[in-house]
Amino acid sequence: MPALSPASSSSSPSPSSPLSREPVVAALRAAGCVFAEDEAELLLSAARTPTELAALVERRVAGLPLELVVGWAGFCGLRIAVEPGVFVPRRRTEFLVTQALAQAPDASVVVDLCCGSGAVGAALADRLGPVELHAADIDPAAVRCARRNVAAAGGRVHTGDLFRALPGELRGRVDILTANVPYVPTGEIALLPAEARDHEPQAALDGGADGLDVLRRVAAEAPRWLAPGGCVLTETGEHQAPAAVDAFARAGLATRLAVCEESDAHVVIGVR
Ligand SMILES: C[S@@+](CC[C@H](N)C(=O)[O-])C[C@H]1O[C@@H](n2cnc3c(N)ncnc32)[C@H](O)[C@@H]1O
Numbered sequence: 001m002p003a004l005s006p007a008s009s010s011s012s013p014s015p016s017s018p019l020s021r022e023p024v025v026a027a028l029r030a031a032g033c034v035f036a037e038d039e040a041e042l043l044l045s046a047a048r049t050p051t052e053l054a055a056l057v058e059r060r061v062a063g064l065p066l067e068l069v070v071g072w073a074g075f076c077g078l079r080i081a082v083e084p085g086v087f088v089p090r091r092r093t094e095f096l097v098t099q100a101l102a103q104a105p106d107a108s109v110v111v112d113l114c115c116g117s118g119a120v121g122a123a124l125a126d127r128l129g130p131v132e133l134h135a136a137d138i139d140p141a142a143v144r145c146a147r148r149n150v151a152a153a154g155g156r157v158h159t160g161d162l163f164r165a166l167p168g169e170l171r172g173r174v175d176i177l178t179a180n181v182p183y184v185p186t187g188e189i190a191l192l193p194a195e196a197r198d199h200e201p202q203a204a205l206d207g208g209a210d211g212l213d214v215l216r217r218v219a220a221e222a223p224r225w226l227a228p229g230g231c232v233l234t235e236t237g238e239h240q241a242p243a244a245v246d247a248f249a250r251a252g253l254a255t256r257l258a259v260c261e262e263s264d265a266h267v268v269i270g271v272r
Contacts, residue, residue, distance in 0.1 A: 046070045
């Protein structure tokens with residue numbers, strides 16, 4: 001999209017317009033946006049007209065996550081399309097992608113369960129080159145969004161509950177199985193930032209009493225779908241990590257925990 005700068009666009013606001021850069025920064029700052037300057041740049045570059053810019057600023061000031069305002073999120077160097085009602089991929093999850101690539105650099109069959117926007121599968125395919133990519137989610141809104149994001153990689157996106165969504169012919173063939181499951185304990189949902197609490201579906205966040213309900217189901221069934229030497233990776237919270245590792249080990253997987261202190265990411269990796 002063209003940048004909306006007074007020098008480059010005849011439809012740009014005049015310097016005194018309330019929609020020139022400084023008022024946008026001021027409006028965002030007043031609304032509590034910590035990175036107001038950076039966000040203003042993004043909104044200015046996403047808008048084609050002052051009217052559009054005003055609408056974007058209004059939505060952001062009202063508390064809509066920035067990614068939903070502009071319609072995309074940066075992830076592993078890609079622009080991932082995001083839509084209302086779909087989980088916004090987090091930068092932290094880039095660590096899961098790098099761990100998967102390190103574990104299986106020659107993977108040719110990739111499955112991304114609980115795919116949300118499809119960011120993880122899209123990033124893996126981008127790095128691995130031509131792969132057979134399948135993604136799946138229980139939420140039709142996520143499935144629609146993921147189809148946009150994995151189309152370039154020729155990925156297929158299925159709808160349904162975890163492995164039930166997948167074509168049976170994938171059993172025993174999967175080299176990389178990622179599942180960034182919902183892992184917030186039910187009782188902690190209310191403590192999440194408003195952007196997540198108010199704008200992301202409960203099913204994308206809620207992992208049950210201890211946050212591990214979905215993770216345990218993935219761990220239990222993963223070995224049947226993995227190729228020999230194939231790996232399964234899930235993100236988890238620091239306090240949940242020991243129980244998550246235990247769930248993978250009980251499923252018979254050679255299990256380890258990878259931690260990125262910088263992004264506070266904890267990834268459980270199981271190898272068949
Ligand atoms: C935390 S989000 C992760 C989305 C994406 N993988 C990412 O990292 O951005 C969890 C996703 O799991 C999906 N989900 C929850 N329960 C599921 C289930 N039983 N089967 C399939 N998908 C499920 C939700 O709809 C949501 O899109």
